[in-house]
Amino acid sequence: MSVSYSDCFSDLLCCEDSGILSDESPAECSSDFDSSSCGVEEESIAGYIEDERHFVPGVDYLSQFQSCSLDASAREQSVAWILKVQAYYGFQPLTAYLSVNYLDRFLYSRRLPQTNGWPMQLLSVACLSLAAKMEEPLVPSLLDLQVEGVKYIFEPRTIRRMEFLVLSVLDWRLRSITPFTFINFFACKLDPTGNYVAFLIKRATEIIFSNVQEASFVEYWPSSIAAAAILSAANEIPNLSLIVDPQHAESWCDGLNKEKIMRCYSLMQDMVVDNKRRNPAKMLPQLRVTIRARMRSSSDSSSSSSSSSSYSSSSYKRRKLNNCLWVEDDKGNSE
Numbered sequence: 001m002s003v004s005y006s007d008c009f010s011d012l013l014c015c016e017d018s019g020i021l022s023d024e025s026p027a028e029c030s031s032d033f034d035s036s037s038c039g040v041e042e043e044s045i046a047g048y049i050e051d052e053r054h055f056v057p058g059v060d061y062l063s064q065f066q067s068c069s070l071d072a073s074a075r076e077q078s079v080a081w082i083l084k085v086q087a088y089y090g091f092q093p094l095t096a097y098l099s100v101n102y103l104d105r106f107l108y109s110r111r112l113p114q115t116n117g118w119p120m121q122l123l124s125v126a127c128l129s130l131a132a133k134m135e136e137p138l139v140p141s142l143l144d145l146q147v148e149g150v151k152y153i154f155e156p157r158t159i160r161r162m163e164f165l166v167l168s169v170l171d172w173r174l175r176s177i178t179p180f181t182f183i184n185f186f187a188c189k190l191d192p193t194g195n196y197v198a199f200l201i202k203r204a205t206e207i208i209f210s211n212v213q214e215a216s217f218v219e220y221w222p223s224s225i226a227a228a229a230i231l232s233a234a235n236e237i238p239n240l241s242l243i244v245d246p247q248h249a250e251s252w253c254d255g256l257n258k259e260k261i262m263r264c265y266s267l268m269q270d271m272v273v274d275n276k277r278r279n280p281a282k283m284l285p286q287l288r289v290t291i292r293a294r295m296r297s298s299s300d301s302s303s304s305s306s307s308s309s310s311y312s313s314s315s316y317k318r319r320k321l322n323n324c325l326w327v328e329d330d331k332g333n334s335e
Helices: 007-011 035-039 042-055 061-066 072-089 093-109 118-135 156-169 183-190 197-211 215-219 222-234 246-252 258-278 298-315
Strands: none
Touching: 042 222, 061 093, 061 215, 072 093, 072 118, 072 215, 093 118, 093 156, 093 197, 118 156, 183 197, 183 222, 183 246, 197 222, 197 258, 215 258, 222 246, 222 258, 246 258
């Protein structure tokens, strides 16, 4: 079954000229990643834990990578590209994480015509564009967003069609619950004095992003990932490492699962050691947790846009794939 896209969809909020996705201020869009979370009531956090199941792939998502029905290496490359663009434009960490969240939820619900190549890149661009419109005060054009070693250049109308498809598959649930919904609260629980909270949040964020490419972590929900990351960060502080006990993390809030936290923590510890030894460059440099990065000035943006356009035309062979956008549902029906 083919999907028809009316011209009226060009006026949707996913259009590149609309800036951000809603009329809310950037501060409101970033409420998940606010340092005031230390004052959030435990009932609110418990509510997030109860609702997080609606913002993650299904429980059998990991098994699809293990059975090779989904390509783990293609996912890893897509996430790596998202992180590069996040660093290139100084996007917030939450923006990159939301992009990966959208990508995983889409892949669980729909099959791409091939597990790598241009369909996966198109999906990655669309997910990053939607996340940026949710969280960033200034968003690059859809052409300027395609940087950092992309193999294909998609026209804006093609990306907008993919954005609409992603929105449909995700049932328009973009304001996802992520580990950043919890890390400030958990940091305050682990360190009630507040002496090390800033370090715990910063380091936990780095640990989360150093592992986001690993398909193994899709098994765990955001609250477990956040708790495990805070515990891993606390291990690097002598005054806290002696009192760190993953089994006690369950007491931080109702709804936490001790077994899942312990398994995620164990996997995360192994990955932290492995990443330091094998590829420390995966860590995001100069990660900012609470300070929103400023985009380039309008003059710089104009200059960059011009050079980007020139670079694209000289370095890449434009491949117009406007009539190739389709996916399959779980029953193998094409859309």
